[in-house]
Amino acid sequence: MKRNQAGLVLGAVLLLALQGCSTPVREDAADVPVDERSVGVDPRMVDDGRTGVETGVFIDGEGYFEGRPIAELMEDPESVLSQRIFYFDFDSSELSADQLAALETHARFLIANPNIGVVLEGHTDERGSREYNLALGERRAQTIERLLSLQGVQPEQLQVISFGEERPAALGHHEEAWRLNRRVELLYSGY
Amino acid sequence: MLKRVLLFPLLAGLWLAASQAQARLVIEITGGVEGAMPIAIVPFSGERAYDDPLSEVISANLARSGRFAPLERDALPARPNRAGEIDFSRWRGVGTDHIVIGRTQAQEDGEILVQFQLFDVLRGVQMAGYSLSVPPQRMRRLAHQISDIVYERITGERGAFETRVSYVAVERVEDERMFRLAVADADGHNEQIILSSRQPLMSPSWSPDGRRLAYVSFEEGRSEIYMQDINTGQREKLASHRGINSAPAWSPDGRYLAMTLSRDGRPEIYIMDMRSRELSRITNNPGIDTEPAWAPDGRSLVFTSNRGGRPQIYQQALQGIRPQGSARRVTFEGNYNARARFSPDGKSLAVVHGEGNRFRIAVLELESGHLRLLTDTGHEESPSFAPNGSMIIFASERHHRGVLEAVSVDGRAHQRLGARRGDVREPAWSPFLRQNN
Known part of the structure; x- marks a missing residue:
């Protein structure tokens, strides 16, 4: 099964950011423009302006499951x-x-x-x-x-x-x- | 309760066909002349003027019953049409026990006058004689009535030739399956399609007056029970609850319809009052309970249940439409007995008996518990008794095609009714279409 390397890295960054930052990151998934190729990772980076750390938002809900678009998962004979x-x-x-x-x-x-x-x-x-x-x-x-x-x-x-x-x-x-x-x-x- | 009357149901992929179909079932007698009584059916005078010569239809009917061996036309020593023309010694000489003669005469009003007589050849006496007038299009039906009279006078048992069979025909048209609910005469002729659908049709069940069928249709994507008048085409949805709606079975008096519903989460037997449409639940068991069938006296139901682990037949006594006492298991032989149907005398059940990969039709004598296998290919299902109890029609498979077969209850006579195309299955033999006089 293929995994998107960038997604893993950004996921790790997000985890670190959540641990180090008291402000929870909130996003309305419906408002996020999602590029099909982004595999569930919001391409926009959020700069909180204080630490200089960029956090990524992992979208896994509307249209995605375990990092892949649902429509694609349903078609893929190798998918979960x-x-x-x-x-x-x-x-x-x-x-x-x-x-x-x-x-x-x-x-x-x-x-x-x-x-x-x-x-x-x-x-x-x-x-x-x-x-x-x-x-x-x-x-x-x-x-x-x-x-x-x-x-x-x-x-x-x-x-x-x-x-x-x-x-x-x-x-x-x-x-x-x-x-x-x-x-x-x-x-x-x-x- | 969902209740709807559809007079012109042109729903997607579903229509009623009022026109007479060209198709018919082709009957092939596959066994059972041994021990049959020889009888001579002499061609009726003038019968060749009509599509279905009476003597041919009568001969075919009597042969199909397995009880009679009609003489071949070429073997007839004479062709009498009147009593005075019969030389009984000649008929004794060819070994026939009975002789049927008759004549037809076109009337001024367009009807046909048909006179026929049945004689006992050994004693040289008349056993029956009738004079009947019918329109030409009813000649075939008249031949069935004459067959019933001959059969009853000689065997002492009511004939079931003037009856019908309903069944489901399935045909693959291009890449799609077409399901058709058909009604034909008991000899396979006069097939008419009363419903066509691209979704499965199942479980036709005759009302005791022979005018309506209850059945299961998946036209709305799941099983629902409908009732349809076979002459007017008027249909009504009877049961459309959550879960399955299946296995309709009319009570002998026509007041109730037993059915299987899983609206409470598991398949249970219910009885619907056909006047109020109210339901009363008969079974209450964690297993599967389905395939109800009424005893002819209306005082009990049999049904299939896997409450003991594997499907077996159980009998539930009724007080009115309420269960009385608990259900009693009636099949013990083998680990698969299902879809029972009562014989008209109430003394036995036809069941689907499974052994490994073989599913055969068996008759269970209720009093002794004795189970007798009637068929042997191993692909049989859906048994249904003729209303006189003489034969059982069932679904089978030949050369990978679904066919209908009929076997006499003694197992001697056997015939096959195959469609020209596609599969036929789930036969239901109609009740008698007229009161016995």
Whole structure:
């Protein structure tokens, strides 16, 4: 994963400045003109006129997450938010432990972006009865909802929908297709 | 409660099609002539003047039931149209037990007069004789009525040929799936699309008068329950609560609709009073409760629940529309039994029985608890009884396409109903369309 060196340096400067200065730096994020290439760091420097120290303001809210524009993160297959599909075992709505870390990233992202909502869309494979699968798909989405809520995501940000087996991601009548279809998809509004 | 009547629902991607579709299901009889009763259906005089010759429709119906083996047309030793023309000894000579003869006659008012008679060949006596007048466009339906009469007189059991089947047809058009809710005659003919949508359609359920269907539509992005008059196209949204709205099931008297709602956070069975639209909750359990079906006497519901870990069928007694006592588990064989439907006599259930990756249709005798597998390919779901209890229609898969199949309850007769294109699934056999006289 690439990291912007300038961002790290400025972040460190900001930390030092906050420790050494009693005046808190306040900025209204909405007023800050942000160059897409600045990767979350306000290019303007603030001179408090007394110490001669320049402090940078780290913008990480509107439009950014962990130093990168959200739109870019959503597109990047390597990014921390790239795993937006979570998989389940047959007739199970429990999330396996190896997928928890990825889900925690989504929780951090949603907590940092309380204005962003996510639809949790539950699905099943084709096996078994359709109405039971509709309920099972909802159970899976509710598992994700519960885990995100436990991390502190606000309920208003989360919406559960189930399609049961009606919208398979993979066609085919074999285990490989079934595995891909037993899933919850995180669909972020606006992305 | 969201309640809305849509008379002209031209919502995005959704329309009602009143016109008769060209499509029809193609029936293929795939097994079950063994032990069937030989019968001769002699071509009716004048029947060739109409699109669907009566004797051909009647023969096909009786053959499909698995109970009869109609003689091939070429094997008929004679073509009598009147009782006096029948030489019973000749018919005994070809080994047939019964013979049906008839004639058609165009009337001055445009209707067709159809007369037919059924004879017992061994005893040489008439078992039934009718004279009926119908407009030409109802000839096919008349053939189903005649089939019902013949079937009932010989077997002693009411025929179910003059019935319909509703199902969901799915077709991939370019890169998009089109979902169609269809209604066809029980023999696959006369298919009409009553709703088309780009979003999934599910779970058609017939009202006991055979005039309306309740079903689930995702047209607004999630599952909601609708009711539609199949003749007028008038639709009404019945349930649109938070969470899932699914699995509608009409009570036998048509006063209530059982359904699954997860408005309180988890899927539970509710009963809606169709007059007041009030809901009463039947189940209250942390697991999944869904797929309700009414007993024919209206005094209990069966449903699927995973409260014991895996999906099994439970039965809940009712007092009116309130639960009476606690639900009782009725399936114990295997670790997946779901989506039960009562036989019309209330004595057995058709269920989806899963074993590993195989899902088959089984019949559970409620009193003995005996479970009998009826199908064997392993891709079967959505069983539905014919209203006379003789056959079960269900969804299956052949060559990676969804097809409908029907099997006689004794497992002997078997047929397949495939669409020309795309997949068909979730069949629901209609109730009888007329009062028995």
